[in-house]
Amino acid sequence: MSGRPAAAPPARHRIEIDGGPSFEVGPEEDALLRGALRAGLPFPYECSVGGCGTCRFELLDGAMASLWDEAPGLSERERRRGKRLACQSRPQGDCRIRVRLGAGEASPAAAPRRMEAVLASRRAITADMVELGFAMPQPPAFLPGQYALLFPAGVPGARAYSMSNLDGQDGLWRFIVRKTPAGRGSGALCDHLPVGARLEIDGPFGHAWLRPTPRDVVCVAGGSGLGPMLSVARGVLAGGGARRLHFFLGLRTQAELGAAAEIDALDRDRVAATVVLSDPQASPAWPGARGFVHAEVERALAAPLDRFDFYFAGPPPMIDAMQELLMIRHRVPFDQIHFDRFV
Ligand SMILES: Cc1cc2nc3c(=O)[nH]c(=O)nc-3n(C[C@H](O)[C@H](O)[C@H](O)COP(=O)(O)OP(=O)(O)OC[C@H]3O[C@@H](n4cnc5c(N)ncnc54)[C@H](O)[C@@H]3O)c2cc1C
Ligand code: FES
Known part of the structure; x- marks a missing residue:
């Protein structure tokens, strides 16, 4: 038997939220946000990659390393005022922070x-x-x-x-x-x-997961937004029931139509699919819809739009246009709108 004492496990960092709960993160944890979510806390976030600013917090006490000083989720003014991004901050020891935890719907999602x-x-x-x-x-x-x-x-x-x-x-x-x-x-x-x-x-x-409601579903994908919209569509179809699905896919040119073949493989009895090309000059022979995908959504779906649940993913201009269409022009309730902005 060795007489050497067993090495003590590396200390965990205790994070105290001002006026709220405390939690611990392991010394191996790469970011405050990930540690908080693993601890089951409703820490505010969207993108997890420094682009949206939703995970802003203030450090009141202790030391945090910055993973990315120029992350676009914070303005210079916010940085000067001591704001930080939890997805780009790594605790160096015990800390006290100020952040407003989410008070929204309980999420059935598993901890990451x-x-x-x-x-x-x-x-x-x-x-x-x-x-x-x-x-x-x-x-x-x-x-x-x-x-x-x-x-x-x-x-x-x-x-x-x-x-x-x-x-x-x-x-x-x-x-x-x-x-x-x-x-x-x-x-x-x-x-x-x-x-x-x-x-x-x-x-x-992520928060844009498929909700089990009786309403029909509209999925809108801009380019690489195809992935999550396929997952949502597959979830709707696997759920059985009578929910119908309208799938809109925005692409630039006919050369990208391989992406549309992924939708063709879904159950066509319950899916109405529309492909919209935004660069008509590059695809003069295209017989289908042209223009911006959000405009086609409004053209193709009969009002009122609040009879649907909406899911969308893609580049920020498409997300902004969809939000304006649904929230401002058609007054679709917020709890029927779920999206990921690819910042
Ligand atoms: C929630 C969400 C889901 C997404 N889903 C998909 C998807 O399914 N398919 C898809 O193709 N794309 C998706 N994207 C976009 C994807 O994450 C990338 O932004 C995109 O692929 C461009 O990355 P890049 O490495 O090619 O470009 P780059 O210009 O090399 O990197 C851009 C991305 O990297 C991050 N970044 C850049 N530099 C640093 C740094 N120094 N430190 C830390 N972070 C840095 C930025 O936040 C930015 O997100 C998604 C984005 C988000 C936010
Ligand atoms: S969640 Fe941290 S900047 Fe988007």
């Missing part, structure tokens, strides 16, 4: 877990879109419409990608990733990750 995944499959969808399937050891369940954080090696920060399949079908988490011009994360995933490669994945995250 960080896992080492193995790329089990890859399939090209278009010239710049690929479906990646990852095997993970005993992952937590995810809901249709949720997303995960992927950590490609050598790339600063995490990248958010939404699961495109349903939980528990073949044990994989599938993602549809669009390669963006000069994008470091999407480039690494699309071009440099062979089947069999290992990758850190954290999840599930």
